[in-house]
Amino acid sequence: MQPTDKPITKVDINVLREGIKSQYACYHALNRDKYPAFVFNSNRANYGPLRVSFEEEFFEKRQIDRRNNYLHIPSVNTFAQLFSNDKYIPSRKISNTCRLYFQTAPELIINGAAPTAKRLCHKQAQLKPITVGIITFICLLIAYWLLKSIAYASDLVVLSPISGQVVPRLPLIEGRATNTNVVFVVVHRVGEGELFYVQDPAAVQTNGTWQTTAYVGVADHRSDGAAFEIRAFVRPGGSYKELYNEKQRYVYDSWPETAEAATEPIIVVRGPKQR
Known part of the structure; x- marks a missing residue:
């Protein structure tokens, strides 16, 4: 038996924000040209590299199938809402995808x-x-x-x-x-x-x-x-x-x-x- 779903709280949103920033900082440290530093504000144009880092994390490093999966990588518009709009509540699917991004998993082995x-x-x-x-x-x-x-x-x-x-x-x-x-x-x-x-x-x-x-x-x-x-x-x-x-x-x-x-x-x- 498992508990029922709980609503996403402001604490959960802060955890998502800080976790994403921390993981992106790792990508920035490894490749400053591909993943430049940027301000997490309402400017959706800033979030292109962040979305690319999500794709690299899931589809290249973890080898998750691009089509057969239950991920929902946020769009640049959604990222801008997540980091600048305190009233925005992401869907459970987006929330779980963001958590998987910064909760580093073991590499997949053949x-x-x-x-x-x-x-x-x-x-x-x-x-x-x-x-x-x-x-x-x-x-x-x-x-x-x-x-x-x-x-x-x-x-x-x-x-x-x-x-x-x-x-x-x-x-x-x-x-x-x-x-x-x-x-x-x-x-x-x-x-x-x-x-x-x-x-x-x-x-x-x-x-x-x-x-x-x-x-x-x-x-x-x-x-x-x-x-x-x-x-x-x-x-x-x-x-x-x-x-x-x-x-x-x-x-x-x-x-x-x-x-x-x-x-x-x-x-x-x-x-x-x-x-």
């Missing part, structure tokens, strides 16, 4: 291999050495804390689906794992305040493979075009320990606080099919 690490945009060369040193120190502290709380282990991977893929309501989630008998898959609709749903436990076979059917969105078409995150966990802890007792709780407010192993989020788009 022949069913596991997803690689995230594509990163480095702008450190523009910073002063002392600033770089401070940022490096903070990153090391954060990395140390993350390694203590959740291990992104190489022996737990999700092979299917892959980020950017259009999936039915009941897709088959497949992967590999070692040193465990069961894997827990958690599905979360992208958006502030959305809940986290634990799927039926996936039994790990003797050859290390596992699979389970997940529920992505509601039973009707209200979730069509929505973006969802999928992650797999081994022995999740914290509040997720209730999975192992008589209550068998399957709905949570966040990802597991701890786990012996976890995969990074895979972002998929809900299609109209049930299976």
Whole structure:
């Protein structure tokens, strides 16, 4: 069971604006001629390069089919409305497309291999050495804390689906794992305040493979075009320990606080099919 669609709020609009600006800054840093800096105002002529960066992100980097997809890349007029008109509310499809643009997904891999690490945009060369040193120190502290709380282990991977893929309501989630008998898959609709749903436990076979059917969105078409995150966990802890007792709780407010192993989020788009 999934929650019903929620209206897009001003907070959501601000998240979209800042996320798009941040991602476009990466494109600008990598190719200043193709993606020049511009002012995000009501002048629709400014937004041509931004729209081109959307097309490069989805169709070139992520290899999403140009025709068979549930994306809705905004027009230059829509971009101008989004950044200059505080009363403008984009459609859910446009909102999800914008979120997918700046929520960097793993690169797509051929022949069913596991997803690689995230594509990163480095702008450190523009910073002063002392600033770089401070940022490096903070990153090391954060990395140390993350390694203590959740291990992104190489022996737990999700092979299917892959980020950017259009999936039915009941897709088959497949992967590999070692040193465990069961894997827990958690599905979360992208958006502030959305809940986290634990799927039926996936039994790990003797050859290390596992699979389970997940529920992505509601039973009707209200979730069509929505973006969802999928992650797999081994022995999740914290509040997720209730999975192992008589209550068998399957709905949570966040990802597991701890786990012996976890995969990074895979972002998929809900299609109209049930299976």
